[in-house]
Amino acid sequence: MARTLRFLSYAMGFACAAIGLLHLLAGNAIVPGATDAGPTVDSLNRFLGAVFAGYGLAWLWTARQRPIPPAPVRALAGLFLLGALGRILSLAVAGRPNWFQLVLLAIELALPPVYFALATADTRAAARAAQATPAGRARPGATLS
Template identity: 60%
Template sequence: MARIKALRGLVLAMGYACVAIGLYHVLLGNASIPGAGAAGTTIDSLGRFFGAIFAGYGIGWLWVSRQSPVPATVVRWLAGVFLLGAFGRLLSLAVHGWPHWFQVALTAVELALPPLFIWLADAEEKASRAEG
C-alpha cells in the first residue's frame, strides 16, 4: 500500500511540477533560465516552445495519475523521457562544461527520479492482480 501511495503521489506531483515549469518558461522566456542572460530572440522562441512541450509532458503525467490502476508501461516511458533529458544535460556538460548551479541540481533530480518511478511503476497493477 505504501508503494501505491508513493507512486500516485509522485506521479501527481510530477505532473503538476512539469505543467507549472513548462508554463513558467512559456510566460517568461529567457528570464526563466538561471544564468541565461540576454540569450536573444531565437533562444527565447526555442525556450518558450520547449516550455509548451514540457507543459504537455506534465499533462501526460496528470493523465496517468487519473488511471486506475496506474499504467506501469506508461509510467516507465514517461520516466525514460525524463531520463533522456538528464542525458542531454550530461552531454552538454561534457561538451560545454558546467552550467549554472541550478541546472546541475536539476540534472541530479532528473537522474534520481526515473529509477524511482521505474521501481514503483507496477505497484498498483500488481495490487490489482492480487485482489482479482
C-alpha cells in the same frame, strides 16, 4: 507502494506542467544566466516550455488511471532520464552550467529509477485486491453494469 507511485506521478505532473507554463510565459527571464540570450533562445525556450507542460499533462493523465498502467510510467520516466543524459552531454560539450542546472540534473538522474521500480505497484495492488474479493461479490464501491 501504489500510493507512492500515485503521489509521485501527480507531483511530477503538476511540477512539470507548472514549470513548462512558466517557461512558456517568461521565456529567457526564467532561465538562470540566459536573460540576455537573445530571441532565438527565447523562442526555443518558450516552445520547449509548451512541450514540457504537455509532458506534465501526460503524467497527470497517467496518474488518473485506475490502476496506473506501467507502460506510460516507464515511458515518461525514460524521457525524463533522456533529458538528464542531454544535460550530461551539454556538460561534456559546453561546460559547467549554472549551479541550479546541476541540481536539476541530480533530480533527473535520481527519479527515473524510482519510477521504474514503482511502475507496476498499482497494477499489482489491484490484482491482489481482485484476488482477495470473494467470487460473486462486488467490491465495496464497485458499480454494477
